[in-house]
Amino acid sequence: GAVVSQHPSRVICKSGTSVKIECRSLDFQATTMFWYRQFPKQSLMLMATSNEGSKATYEQGVEKDKFLINHASLTLSTLTVTSAHPEDSSFYICSVAPRDRGLEQYFGPGTRLTVT
Amino acid sequence: AQSVAQPEDQVNVAEGNPLTVKCTYSVSGNPYLFWYVQYPNRGLQFLLKYITGDNLVKGSYGFEAEFNKSQTSFHLKKPSALVSDSALYFCAVRVHDSGAGSYQLTFGKGTKLSVIP
Numbered sequence: 001g002a003v004v005s006q007h008p009s010r011v012i013c014k015s016g017t018s019v020k021i022e023c024r025s026l027d028f029q030a031t032t033m034f035w036y037r038q039f040p041k042q043s044l045m046l047m048a049t050s051n052e053g054s055k056a057t058y059e060q061g062v063e064k065d066k067f068l069i070n071h072a073s074l075t076l077s078t079l080t081v082t083s084a085h086p087e088d089s090s091f092y093i094c095s096v097a098p099r100d101r102g103l104e105q106y107f108g109p110g111t112r113l114t115v116t
Numbered sequence: 117a118q119s120v121a122q123p124e125d126q127v128n129v130a131e132g133n134p135l136t137v138k139c140t141y142s143v144s145g146n147p148y149l150f151w152y153v154q155y156p157n158r159g160l161q162f163l164l165k166y167i168t169g170d171n172l173v174k175g176s177y178g179f180e181a182e183f184n185k186s187q188t189s190f191h192l193k194k195p196s197a198l199v200s201d202s203a204l205y206f207c208a209v210r211v212h213d214s215g216a217g218s219y220q221l222t223f224g225k226g227t228k229l230s231v232i233p
Binding site for chain 2: 004006034041042043044046049091093095104105106107108109110112
């Protein structure tokens with residue numbers, strides 16, 4: 001199956017700073033990627049759908065200006081958490097929906113963000 | 117709107133015994149159903165999916181799931197549990213829809229499986 005990487009795997013930042021998380025599809029070209037966040041002992045909540053070459057589609061309640069998504073190529077999407085606050089601390093997971101494999105989603109290993 | 121219910125927060129089973137993790141769904145069209153497993157501080161790993169065809173689907177690591185349309189269920193099963201199966205299991209659904217947002221998965225809240233040696 002597709003291999004999806006995320007970088008960094010863990011990051012600790014100070015309140016008010018910005019953090020960029022990368023999601024790379026190593027085996028497939030992905031026109032669509034998804035960003036989720038997961039709080040402890042809870043399910044994955046879809047934050048946004050990242051579309052290559054166009055603006056991301058955000059879920060209701062997700063601040064577009066706070067969670068900046070860039071899908072500049074068919075293998076890379078980035079999520080930037082701007083002006084991070086402690087309540088942004090979470091596990092962020094991306095997934096890839098490869099072109100011509102519309103039924104499958106392949107998940108990255110996740111990024112643990114801690115804002116102090 | 118589509119939804120997924122996993123009625124059990126936790127399932128405990130003795131090693132070697134059969135296990136079942138329950139999942140029911142609600143969609144307005146034909147469902148695509150998935151099971152994923154998550155180990156601590158890791159992303160989700162795909163186990164199996166139901167698209168069409170046989171109601172009994174076989175997946176990775178000896179897991180299988182049975183699609184029951186009348187009961188709108190897609191329970192995950194394994195004949196003999198291993199300690200290494202202990203993890204968090206998520207059921208997910210996607211609607212067969214070619215429109216915008218058709219790739220979106222809706223996840224259940226997850227069920228923690230503990231296999232006791």
